[in-house]
Amino acid sequence: MMELSLPQIWMIIGLLMLVAELVSVVLVFIFFAVGGLVTALLAALGILPTLEYQIVAFSTISMLTLILFRKHAKKLLETRRGKQEEYKEFIGETAMVIRDIPSDGSGKIYYRGAEWSATSNNHNPIDAGSKVIIQRTEGITLIVEES
Template identity: 65%
Template sequence: MDLSLPQIWLIVGLVMLLAELVSILLVFVFFAIGALTTSLLTLLGVLPTTESQILAFSAVSLVSLLVLRKHARRLLDRTGDTGYTEFIGETAMVIKDIPLNGEGKIYYRGAEWKALASNQNSIPAGSKVVIKRTEGIVLIVEES
């Protein structure tokens, strides 16, 4: 099965979109934009040579990165700040010691969660803690 150049650029674009889904860098999406645009332009006959396709891919990827990355970052930061505020003030049980300046585990709502002590003290397993805030999926706790 021989693939045409537009099909190859389409595959590259889809692979870049998949790479973006598993990455947190917010970079692959711009390469995907470049590859998908190059695929379309090649299909329309605007880019007949491989050299012109590579130049178009590079230019579109770079321009989209420079123009859109700041806006995309701002949008993602705005939607990512919500956190798990419903956890704050709740009580949980330490099931794995939280060492001095280290990470342990707590049992909360039927699941194990990574936890850090808010005051940088160690908290032994079996202690009850109060959840003070969240940092991603890590709960910041204080001994109650």
């Protein structure tokens, strides 16, 4: 059986954190990915000879990148999201409610061959079977009014 070296283990940790970031939307795992990958590089170069130094380096690098760059990265992502005009073509279209939309929550509508999460624009409950008009979008939730 092949044993992994510490740099290889840190590389795996970094890559797993990168995959976790791609799956999540919290913008935290990327900084641990950076910590793992930089620690792998420093360990491979012999700069961090022991596991204790590597753990301290991983923790320090991860926390510093998180503290220094998260706010900037989040703002950059929000700016990009703001420029996207996804689902704008849905506005004014008619859909069918397939699960009741309560006044203070979300239900489901059927539109373009798919189920969508929907909330009531004016906070009036809308019963399943009703036709609605899409007013706007908030992410992937459609805001609707009964037609």
